[in-house]
Amino acid sequence: MSYLALFFTLLSLLPIFLLIKIKRSSNSCRLPPGSLGIPVIGQTFGFLRAMKANRAEKWLQDRVDKNGAVSKLTLFGIPTVIIHGQAANKFTFTSDTLLSEQPKSFAKLVGKRNLLLLNGEDHRRVRGVIMPFLKPEVLKQYVGKMDGEIRNHIDVYWQSKQEVTVMPLMKILTFNVMSSLLFGLEPGARRETFLESFQYVLEGILAIPVNIPFTVFHRSKQASSRVKSMIIDLIHEKRLALEKKEVLPHQDLITSLLSIHGEGNEALFSEQEIVENVMLFMMAGYDTSSSLLTLMIRLLAIDPAVHAAVLEEQEEITKSKRSEEPITWEDLTKMKYTWRVALEVLRITPPVFGGMRKTLKDIEFGGYLIPKGWQVLWAANMTQMDESIFPDPSKFDPKRFENQASVPPYSFVAFGGGPRLCPGNEFARIEILVLMHYLVTGFTWKLSDKVNNFTRNPFPVPTKGLPIRIQRKSLL
Structure with a gap:
C-alpha cells in the first residue's frame, strides 16, 4: 500500500476514532466524583482499618462530605460507587439491574443457589417458598420450643455463675435455637459436631479463596x-419421616421446604437449594442475632434508665403468669418497649454494616453513570445516623420507634428493605424478647472490664467478648 493510500485510509477512519474518544470522554465526565486510587488496591486498606477501629461510618461520611451522596473509589480490586440516602437505599434493594455481591469465598463455601446470591425471578421463587415458614402466624407455634431452648441455655451457662463472657454464650444460644427450630436437631453429640464444623466454615467466609493445605480457606x-x-443426611431422614407421617409438614424449616409442591405436585426446592439456604439462615442468624443480644446486654449494663424501663415491662408479664409457665405469643405482643430498645440498638449499631451490589449493565443514578461490572456500596448507618431523618442521632431514644409507620421508608434498613427485607426478622424478634425476659427478671449484671468499646470483624465484636459479673435474683 502506498503512503498516499495509507493516508486516505487513516483519514477515513478518523471520524470513528473521534466518536470513540468523544464517547469515552463523555462517559468519563459522567462518572461520579472521587478518586479510584492506586489500581487494584485503591482505598481497600483504609476501609479495612476503619472497619477494625469501628470508624467505617465516619470514613464513608468523610467521602460523602467531600464528594456528595454519590462518589467513586476502589474496594477489593473493583471500581466501586458509594451511594447514600433513602433513594439510594430503595434503589439498592429494589433494582433488578443490581446483582447481590458477596466475597468469592462465600459462594465457594455455601454455593450460589441461596437466597442471598439469587436475583430476579429465582430470588422471588426461593423467597416465596421460604417465607411461609417464617410468617408470624406460623412462628407462633414455635414460641414454646424457643422458650425451652432459652431456659435450658440459662440453666447450663448462667445459673450458679458469677461471671460470664457474653458474646460466645450468645453465639451458642443462637446456634442451638436455630438448630432446634430450623431443622429439629436436638441437643447431643450430633449438634456439637455440627457446631464445630459450622464455626470452621465461618472462619473462611472472608478468607482468600485459595484451597491449598494449611490455609484458613482450605480448612x-x-x-x-x-x-x-x-x-443432606437430615433431609433424607425427614423426607422418610414425612412419607411415614411420623412428623408434621411444618415441624421445622426442612420439613416445610420438603412439603411444598407445585400445581403438578413437583418439588419447588431442589436438595441443593435446601442445603444452601439452611446454611445461609444459620450464618445470618448466628452472627447478627448474637451481636444484637450482646449489644443489648451491654446497653442495659451502662444505661440504668433503659434497664429499669425494660425490667418494669418484663416484671408485669411475670406477674400475669403462673410459676414456670413459658412465654407465649400474647406475652411477646406486650414487650413493646423492649423491642423498641432493640430497634434503637440496631439503628445506632447495625450488626450488618452494609453490603455490595454489582451492576448488570451501565446504569444511571443521581445523574451519574455507574458502568457495567462496577460495585455499588450501601451502608445502613449512613441513613440511620442522618440527623435530618433521626434528630440528635447519637442520642439513644427508643421513642423513635413508638410509631414505626412514621419512620420514613428506606431510612431504617437494619433488616434490609423491599424484596431484600430479611425474612428472618420475626424469628429474631422472638428470640431476643424471650431471652431478655429471662435475663432481666432473673439476673443483675455489671461490666467486668472498664474498656467498653468494640470493633467490626465485620460484625460488632465487644472488647474481650464482653465479660460481665452476674448475680442471680431468683429462681426462673
Missing part, C-alpha cells in the same frame, strides 16, 4: 463439605 472448605453432608 473451611473441608468443614463446609462436612456441614453439607450432615444437612
Whole structure:
C-alpha cells in the first residue's frame, strides 16, 4: 500500500476514532466524583482499618462530605460507587439491574443457589417458598420450643455463675435455637459436631479463596463439605419421616421446604437449594442475632434508665403468669418497649454494616453513570445516623420507634428493605424478647472490664467478648 493510500485510509477512519474518544470522554465526565486510587488496591486498606477501629461510618461520611451522596473509589480490586440516602437505599434493594455481591469465598463455601446470591425471578421463587415458614402466624407455634431452648441455655451457662463472657454464650444460644427450630436437631453429640464444623466454615467466609493445605480457606472448605453432608443426611431422614407421617409438614424449616409442591405436585426446592439456604439462615442468624443480644446486654449494663424501663415491662408479664409457665405469643405482643430498645440498638449499631451490589449493565443514578461490572456500596448507618431523618442521632431514644409507620421508608434498613427485607426478622424478634425476659427478671449484671468499646470483624465484636459479673435474683 502506498503512503498516499495509507493516508486516505487513516483519514477515513478518523471520524470513528473521534466518536470513540468523544464517547469515552463523555462517559468519563459522567462518572461520579472521587478518586479510584492506586489500581487494584485503591482505598481497600483504609476501609479495612476503619472497619477494625469501628470508624467505617465516619470514613464513608468523610467521602460523602467531600464528594456528595454519590462518589467513586476502589474496594477489593473493583471500581466501586458509594451511594447514600433513602433513594439510594430503595434503589439498592429494589433494582433488578443490581446483582447481590458477596466475597468469592462465600459462594465457594455455601454455593450460589441461596437466597442471598439469587436475583430476579429465582430470588422471588426461593423467597416465596421460604417465607411461609417464617410468617408470624406460623412462628407462633414455635414460641414454646424457643422458650425451652432459652431456659435450658440459662440453666447450663448462667445459673450458679458469677461471671460470664457474653458474646460466645450468645453465639451458642443462637446456634442451638436455630438448630432446634430450623431443622429439629436436638441437643447431643450430633449438634456439637455440627457446631464445630459450622464455626470452621465461618472462619473462611472472608478468607482468600485459595484451597491449598494449611490455609484458613482450605480448612473451611473441608468443614463446609462436612456441614453439607450432615444437612443432606437430615433431609433424607425427614423426607422418610414425612412419607411415614411420623412428623408434621411444618415441624421445622426442612420439613416445610420438603412439603411444598407445585400445581403438578413437583418439588419447588431442589436438595441443593435446601442445603444452601439452611446454611445461609444459620450464618445470618448466628452472627447478627448474637451481636444484637450482646449489644443489648451491654446497653442495659451502662444505661440504668433503659434497664429499669425494660425490667418494669418484663416484671408485669411475670406477674400475669403462673410459676414456670413459658412465654407465649400474647406475652411477646406486650414487650413493646423492649423491642423498641432493640430497634434503637440496631439503628445506632447495625450488626450488618452494609453490603455490595454489582451492576448488570451501565446504569444511571443521581445523574451519574455507574458502568457495567462496577460495585455499588450501601451502608445502613449512613441513613440511620442522618440527623435530618433521626434528630440528635447519637442520642439513644427508643421513642423513635413508638410509631414505626412514621419512620420514613428506606431510612431504617437494619433488616434490609423491599424484596431484600430479611425474612428472618420475626424469628429474631422472638428470640431476643424471650431471652431478655429471662435475663432481666432473673439476673443483675455489671461490666467486668472498664474498656467498653468494640470493633467490626465485620460484625460488632465487644472488647474481650464482653465479660460481665452476674448475680442471680431468683429462681426462673
